[in-house]
Amino acid sequence: MSFEEMWAALLPVGRDEATGGYHRFAWTPPELECRAWFLDEARRRDLDVEHDPNGNMIAWWLPEDGSRGDAVLTGSHLDSVPGGGAFDGPLGIVSAFAAVDLLRERGAGPRRPIGIAAFAEEEGARFGVACLGSRLLAGAIDPARARGLTDADGHTFAEVMHNAGFDPEAIGPDDDLLGRVGCLVELHVEQGRALREPVGVASAIVPHGRWRFDFAGEGNHAGTTRLPDRRDPMLPFAAMVIAAREAAERNGTVATVGKVRVVPGGVNAIASSVTGWLDARGPEDKAVRRTVAEIDEAARVAARPHRVSVDLAEESYSEIVDFNHALRDRIGATLGGVPVLPTGAGHDAGVLSARLPTAMLFVRNPTGVSHAPAEYAEPADCLAGVEALTAVLDELACSDRARG
Known part of the structure; x- marks a missing residue:
């Protein structure tokens, strides 16, 4: 053929x-x-x-x-x-x-x-x-x-x-x-x-790699839970996405959050957890690592006032x-x-x-x-x-x- x-x-x-x-x-x-x-x-x-x-x-x-x-x-x-x-x-x-x-x-x-x-x-x-x-x-x-x-x-x-x-x-x-x-x-x-x-x-x-960010908060009702009582993991996740763009611009790299999983995923429910996957790439290993470290720090800073925990796991990396x-x-x-x-x-x-x-x-x-x-x-x-x-x-x- x-x-x-x-x-x-x-x-x-x-x-x-x-x-x-x-x-x-x-x-x-x-x-x-x-x-x-x-x-x-x-x-x-x-x-x-x-x-x-x-x-x-x-x-x-x-x-x-x-x-x-x-x-x-x-x-x-x-x-x-x-x-x-x-x-x-x-x-x-x-x-x-x-x-x-x-x-x-x-x-x-x-x-x-x-x-x-x-x-x-x-x-x-x-x-x-x-x-x-x-x-x-x-x-x-x-x-x-x-x-x-x-x-x-x-x-x-x-x-x-x-x-x-x-x-x-x-x-x-x-x-x-x-x-x-x-x-x-x-x-x-x-x-x-x-x-x-x-x-x-x-x-x-x-150099390029993939990282998984896990944000754990508390699921609750979207209409009856007061704002001060919420532990909403979506907020630090959103801060992480913005931080990825800003860190990439500072370090001359590229960073992308193209996949997210929200639990339980209801329109009228505050999420109990959010998982986001980060893809980061750049011309030098140090620049990529620095980008990820800055994104991680920004996520943790954003999570504290909302009483949300953050875990970061490296899923793959290639020098x-x-x-x-x-x-x-x-x-x-x-x-x-x-x-x-x-x-x-x-x-x-x-x-x-x-x-x-x-x-x-x-x-x-x-x-x-x-x-x-x-x-x-x-x-x-x-x-x-x-x-x-x-x-x-x-x-x-x-x-x-x-x-x-």
């Missing part, structure tokens, strides 16, 4: 017809349908599919001698944020299958194995931890903590993994799999508007990822000197950079919008991305220089 045919097959899956946004949360029916599509495309090409214990899938194109070491890995993820765009994740997987097709059409065969990966729960939309599949694979999260993560319906990650056919006790680092991978090159739509050409190469991922220079420069030379640029978005390639050389290709996004329905890449730019990935895989895995 061509790139266009594969893209058309995936496009309706998990799409909200009213908004155009996608809801492909890990191991829900839409994401499972995407996984089934992945398996069909792998079988169509006679690729061997491997499922690791963490729910990650890899479709392998092996050399004629059947060797499995020093592999070149590519791919991305199939899950989405709530109401996300079509390109974030799937573009890298569809492009990888299309690149394998082009290599075969041009008579190229792998001297090193080529793997197309679909990493699990990259967005963290269901269980709250971004890049969960790659974090488990790399040993960047405690498996016991991962098993206990819960979704909005109270289902644990262990329960969901069991229902999907995996052994929850087996999740965690897979040194055997990582030991067979020589490098990873992930193609992704750019999540901004800095790229002025169809394709670019990533230089780095800036700056400076992609492997040798791999980045080799890819840049292969593509004839395309732009090199950093990103504020996290990726599986960033997590796995702690264990092996990784790099990223970006495809231009003219809207600059991501994690929303307006996310977009022109068809011609998508095909340019396929050509770029094909050239990179040819250089790294198929040519006489493949093991250089």
Whole structure:
């Protein structure tokens, strides 16, 4: 199948017809349908599919001698944020299958194995931890903590993994799999508007993390409880949201509160608790940490007069990822000197950079919008991305220089 045919097959899956946004949360029916599509495309090409214990899938194109070491890995993820765009994740997987097709059409065969990966729960939309599949694979999260993560319906990650056919006790680092991978090159739509050409190469991922603020007060009647008697957690929560913007401006970072849970959530009830999730990112680790500390202090100051308690928990954090220079420069030379640029978005390639050389290709996004329905890449730019990935895989895995 061509790139266009594969893209058309995936496009309706998990799409909200009213908004155009996608809801492909890990191991829900839409994401499972995407996984089934992945398996069909792998079988169509006679690729061997491997499922690791963490729910990650890899479709392998092996050399004629059947060797499995020093592999070149590519791919991305199939899950989405709530109401996300079509390109974030799937573009890298569809492009990888299309690149394998082009290599075969041009008579190229792998001297090193080529793997197309679909990493699990990259967005963290269901269980709250971004890049969960790659974090488990790399040993960047405690498996016991991962098993206990819960979704909005109270289902644990262990329960969901069991229902999907995996052994929850087996999740965690897979040194055997990582030991067979020589490098990873992930193609992704750019999540901004800095790229002025169809394709670019990533230089780095800036520090970023997620924090959970829990405000605990006292539930009560909205009409009969006097203002002085109230312990309303919504008020310090609101102060925290404003403090996030102000702290980000002071420190040259970005801070976002995009998710909130209110208990009990009644219009005529004072909340007993409010939980808000903070996303903070910036060019330097110190600036991000300082931003979060200032937001935390502002929340606690605002909570005291209302007799509300505040708890802060770090759910995930990634320091700056400076992609492997040798791999980045080799890819840049292969593509004839395309732009090199950093990103504020996290990726599986960033997590796995702690264990092996990784790099990223970006495809231009003219809207600059991501994690929303307006996310977009022109068809011609998508095909340019396929050509770029094909050239990179040819250089790294198929040519006489493949093991250089």
